[in-house]
Amino acid sequence: MFRVENLSKSFGNKEVLKKINLEIFRGEVFALMGPSGVGKTTLLRILNFLETPTDGKMMFNGRECAIRQKNTVMHKMSMLFQRPALFNSSVFNNVAYGLIIRGVDKKTIGKKVIEALNLVGLAGYEKQRALTLSGGEAQRMVFARAIVYSPDLLLLDEPTSNLDPANVAKIEEIIKKIRSEHGTTIVIATHNIPQVRRIADRVGILLNGELIEVNSKEKIFTNPGDARSAAFIKGEMIY
Amino acid sequence: MDISSGDSLLQGIIKGFELIFSLNPYILSITGVSIEVSGTATILATLTAIPLAFALSFTHFRGKQALITLINTGMGLPPVFVGLVVFLMVVPAGPLGLLNIVFTRKAMILAQYILITPIITGISLAAIKAVPLSIIETVYTLGGSEKDAVVATLKEARFGIITAVLAGLGRALAEVGAILIVGGNIARTGSIGGIGEGLSETRTLTTAITSETSKGDISTSIALGIILISLVLSVNILANFIQRRD
Amino acid sequence: MKNLTSKLILVSVLISLFAGCVQQAQSGNKTSTPPALTPQELRLATTTSTCDTGLLDVFNKKFEQENNVKISVVCEGTGKSIATGELGAADVVMVHAVPLELEAVANGSFINRKYMMYNYFVIIGPENDPAGIRNAGNATDAFGKIAEMQVPFVSRGDNSGTNVMELSIWKAADIRPSGTWYQSIGKGMGETITHADTISGYTLSDRGTYLAMKDKIKLRILFESDQKYLFNPYHVMAVNPAKFPNVKYDLAMKYVNFTISPEGQNIIRNYGKDKFGEALFVPEADAGNVTSP
Numbered sequence: 099m100f101r102v103e104n105l106s107k108s109f110g111n112k113e114v115l116k117k118i119n120l121e122i123f124r125g126e127v128f129a130l131m132g133p134s135g136v137g138k139t140t141l142l143r144i145l146n147f148l149e150t151p152t153d154g155k156m157m158f159n160g161r162e163c164a165i166r167q168k169n170t171v172m173h174k175m176s177m178l179f180q181r182p183a184l185f186n187s188s189v190f191n192n193v194a195y196g197l198i199i200r201g202v203d204k205k206t207i208g209k210k211v212i213e214a215l216n217l218v219g220l221a222g223y224e225k226q227r228a229l230t231l232s233g234g235e236a237q238r239m240v241f242a243r244a245i246v247y248s249p250d251l252l253l254l255d256e257p258t259s260n261l262d263p264a265n266v267a268k269i270e271e272i273i274k275k276i277r278s279e280h281g282t283t284i285v286i287a288t289h290n291i292p293q294v295r296r297i298a299d300r301v302g303i304l305l306n307g308e309l310i311e312v313n314s315k316e317k318i319f320t321n322p323g324d325a326r327s328a329a330f331i332k333g334e335m336i337y
Numbered sequence: 338m339d340i341s342s343g344d345s346l347l348q349g350i351i352k353g354f355e356l357i358f359s360l361n362p363y364i365l366s367i368t369g370v371s372i373e374v375s376g377t378a379t380i381l382a383t384l385t386a387i388p389l390a391f392a393l394s395f396t397h398f399r400g401k402q403a404l405i406t407l408i409n410t411g412m413g414l415p416p417v418f419v420g421l422v423v424f425l426m427v428v429p430a431g432p433l434g435l436l437n438i439v440f441t442r443k444a445m446i447l448a449q450y451i452l453i454t455p456i457i458t459g460i461s462l463a464a465i466k467a468v469p470l471s472i473i474e475t476v477y478t479l480g481g482s483e484k485d486a487v488v489a490t491l492k493e494a495r496f497g498i499i500t501a502v503l504a505g506l507g508r509a510l511a512e513v514g515a516i517l518i519v520g521g522n523i524a525r526t527g528s529i530g531g532i533g534e535g536l537s538e539t540r541t542l543t544t545a546i547t548s549e550t551s552k553g554d555i556s557t558s559i560a561l562g563i564i565l566i567s568l569v570l571s572v573n574i575l576a577n578f579i580q581r582r583d
Numbered sequence: 584m585k586n587l588t589s590k591l592i593l594v595s596v597l598i599s600l601f602a603g604c605v606q607q608a609q610s611g612n613k614t615s616t617p618p619a620l621t622p623q624e625l626r627l628a629t630t631t632s633t634c635d636t637g638l639l640d641v642f643n644k645k646f647e648q649e650n651n652v653k654i655s656v657v658c659e660g661t662g663k664s665i666a667t668g669e670l671g672a673a674d675v676v677m678v679h680a681v682p683l684e685l686e687a688v689a690n691g692s693f694i695n696r697k698y699m700m701y702n703y704f705v706i707i708g709p710e711n712d713p714a715g716i717r718n719a720g721n722a723t724d725a726f727g728k729i730a731e732m733q734v735p736f737v738s739r740g741d742n743s744g745t746n747v748m749e750l751s752i753w754k755a756a757d758i759r760p761s762g763t764w765y766q767s768i769g770k771g772m773g774e775t776i777t778h779a780d781t782i783s784g785y786t787l788s789d790r791g792t793y794l795a796m797k798d799k800i801k802l803r804i805l806f807e808s809d810q811k812y813l814f815n816p817y818h819v820m821a822v823n824p825a826k827f828p829n830v831k832y833d834l835a836m837k838y839v840n841f842t843i844s845p846e847g848q849n850i851i852r853n854y855g856k857d858k859f860g861e862a863l864f865v866p867e868a869d870a871g872n873v874t875s876p
Contacts, residue, residue, distance in 0.1 A: 146478055148474055172477065172478075172480045173480040174480075175478075175480075176478055177478035178478075179471060179475070179478075181471070183469060183471035183474070183475040185472065185475075185489065185493065186492075186493055195476075195481075199476075199479070199480065200480065243479065244479070247479075247480070253478075425670070428670035428671055428672040429670065429671030429672060429827050429829055429830075430669075430671045431670070437829070440626060440655060440657060440672065521655070521659075522657070522658065523655045523656060524656075525653065535640070538655060539655075548634075550773070550774065550777075551631065551635060551770070551771045551772070551773035551774045552634075552635045552773050552795075555799075
């Protein structure tokens with residue numbers, strides 16, 4: 099559903115992404131792995147149009163997206179940052195935001211917000227002020243906010259790196275549910291290898307701005323096609 | 338006028354409260370002029386300042402940095418100087434003489450507008466800048482347009498912007514130098530010049546305190562002072578209350 | 584305040600350079616007399632002493648009632664009142680500084696200057712009179728004693744009529760007042776008296792303002808009646824319509840004529856008798872040989 103071809107990005111003289119070629123298939127959970135600082139976040143931000151690539155093509159549902167089309171494409175996706183950004187308002191208003199700007203009628207908004215909050219286990223939190231939520235609750239709320247308008251594509255940037263194990267488990271549960279109940283395509287950037295084992299279908303390994311290997315989860319973990327991927331997985335697994 | 342003696346001060350305070358509670362028409366009219374002038378100036382300044390603060394935050398244009406410097410300088414403009422410049426603009430011999438507004442409330446509103454627009458803009462700008470970039474990006478990730486981002490920023494900065502408006506209003510209410518020069522501190526004649534006689538034309542709480550003190554009418558001055566402080570205090574309490582909700 | 588006034592005058596000259604075109608535009612719409620029912624507005628710029636004594640409240644009320652006029656009084660020192668007129672922002676002025684008045688008439692800003700009333704300046708100070716001016720021969724002598732003893736003296740320092748008079752006395756006494764004892768505060772008469780009262784100092788006041796404040800202060804009149812230096816004449820004059828076509832000249836002249844009419848003079852003659860036990864000003868009609876330049 100989403101394909102990038104020869105995508106490059108430089109900040110000044112620093113080349114952060116080098117000729118990335120990648121295809122994401124509808125309905126899959128794709129894990130973008132690699133140590134910190136290799137360009138995972140930048141790639142996600144480009145996919146979400148928050149950054150403009152220096153070079154390359156992006157295709158969404160088989161059609162190339164020009165920059166000026168970004169709003170129509172963006173309407174169909176959503177992205178979560180490592181640290182959730184909360185609107186200074188109630189939980190309800192936060193979750194409803196994507197529906198409000200799409201001009202959805204009030205009754206539908208009410209229904210969909212409740213559904214989304216149920217999915218993330220925050221039923222009954224509607225009236226609470228978002229800024230008073232705990233870290234785990236806030237992360238779950240932004241999941242609800244991101245899926246309330248049923249996006250086709252959900253981009254997750256290290257969604258559990260700041261959370262305790264109990265909350266990590268809850269978030270992974272939510273990711274699985276979103277996938278099974280909504281069929282949403284998910285791209286997750288992470289360096290948490292056990293997490294990748296638990297939730298991903300396919301894996302791409304990004305090292306120093308290069309996508310060195312893209313393969314199914316099974317292959318990556320049993321028979322990696324690249325020595326560097328093998329080293330990365332091993333090195334991480336030792337701890 | 339022996340204001341150093343505690344007796345007179347106490348007497349003045351007692352008489353001042355009497356004047357307030359008897360709803361003395363002179364004092365009411367002065368309060369009305371203060372609220373009208375400073376309130377209108379604040380509304381007009383807000384209508385300029387908020388779009389300006391947003392333009393400065395969200396757009397890039399030539400001379401933007403110069404404009405920001407101008408606003409920062411404007412935040413500390415000496416009122417007397419602004420008064421003098423506006424006065425010289427609106428006198429019949431001045432470039433705006435045809436407007437025929439010297440010694441009217443309109444001229445006072447103009448002077449206060451010039452004084453507080455930079456203040457409201459500057460504080461609003463700081464409030465908008467304090468909204469994290471991640472909030473704006475969140476709007477985009479949720480499919481929002483640039484307009485949605487501006488609206489969301491306005492909502493996030495709302496307490497800071499309200500504080501800015503109230504700061505402008507407080508400053509306008511307490512200001513005396515500019516409106517004294519351009520307004521002329523005019524009141525309609527009362528009967529035999531007694532205490533609390535007449536009706537204000539361009540006389541505000543602050544300028545009236547100046548002239549009543551000069552006349553030695555301490556009780557009227559104190560009554561006016563009590564009203565002025567109550568007004569400014571309520572504005573500040575309101576600002577505080579709004580900030581604490583943040 | 585003195586600074587302000589000189590700035591005003593300076594800038595007014597600059598502005599008058601490009602005011603020419605404004606005036607041309609103005610002369611297009613002729614001043615038409617509004618219907619009798621809506622009161623016309625007359626703007627009077629005047630010195631603080633006429634405001635603070637309350638004379639104008641009585642005086643103007645009468646004029647307003649008889650002529651269906653609303654008078655806007657701008658109370659400022661004589662210097663600024665004249666500058667206000669010179670900028671066309673007033674229709675008529677009532678002031679008391681002969682040299683400034685003559686200059687303003689000479690430069691064409693005002694016409695029809697009329698001698699309206701007078702009183703005397705008084706030198707007031709603490710009752711125990713530390714400088715001993717009660718026995719002074721004349722005003723310059725009194726000022727000389729104050730300077731010699733270096734007792735506090737408060738000057739208005741605002742280019743008002745009183746201030747102009749004070750400075751001319753120092754000049755006549757050949758003294759250049761300076762030092763901590765001489766405080767120039769740039770304020771109106773009432774505030775200056777209050778200031779002097781607070782620090783138990785001397786000051787020069789017009790008789791009217793002093794009498795109006797007498798009950799509230801400790802200062803007393805220590806020296807008065809010096810025909811030469813303490814004479815304080817008040818004049819009214821209209822802003823020249825040839826310079827500012829939009830001023831309400833006809834109304835201004837009505838006001839000028841009212842001040843010197845028997846009715847106006849009678850108000851002046853009696854004002855203050857009930858409240859202060861004596862009149863605050865002497866009308867021109869009673870001046871006899873007390874003439875004014």
